[in-house]
Amino acid sequence: FVVDRLKELIKYKAYQQVAPVELELILxxxxxxxxxxxxPYPHEEAGEIPMALVxxxxxxxxxxxxxxxHVAKQVAPYKKVRKVLFIDSIPRSPAGKILRRQLSSHLSRL
Structure with missing residues (x-):
């Protein structure tokens, strides 16, 4: 079942879908x-892998x-965070929602 916005789901190996919110709560x-x-972070074999910005x-x-x-102990193997990027701040809207478009600019610098 979908627990997040469908367009925000990370598609791991085209079969499994990972909800970013679930991993964010664990982090x-x-x-x-x-x-x-x-x-989501592009991956050659898996398509997309979960990447944490912390x-x-x-x-x-x-x-x-x-x-x-820490994350691997609490989730299924396909949901594990496979990359971590340390950043100074996470952009949020006045309502507190993560501004994912602005975050993707961090990814484009990798």
Whole structure:
């Protein structure tokens, strides 16, 4: 069943769909993470993979490996975050929704 906007779903290997909101809630449950967003990232074999854009809490030293391990323990294998990018802030609307179009500009710089 769909738990997010259909156009925001990440299509992993064309069969499974991953809702970014589900992974964002898991990421935000970590005390070392101030804010997080999940975006699709192009992948040669899988089509798209979940990629986390993370804002650390001030003074946090959490690593990409620790974040990926935390998520992997709580989700099905195809939903695992496979890439983490640390950024300064996540753009949000006045209502608090993630502005995904602005976030995709971070991805285009990779």
């Amino acid at each position: 935000q449950s970590l005390p070392e993470i101030f804010d997080a967003a999940v975006m 804002v650390r809490q001030p003074g946090s030293k959490i690593t990409e490996a620790q974040i990926m391990e």
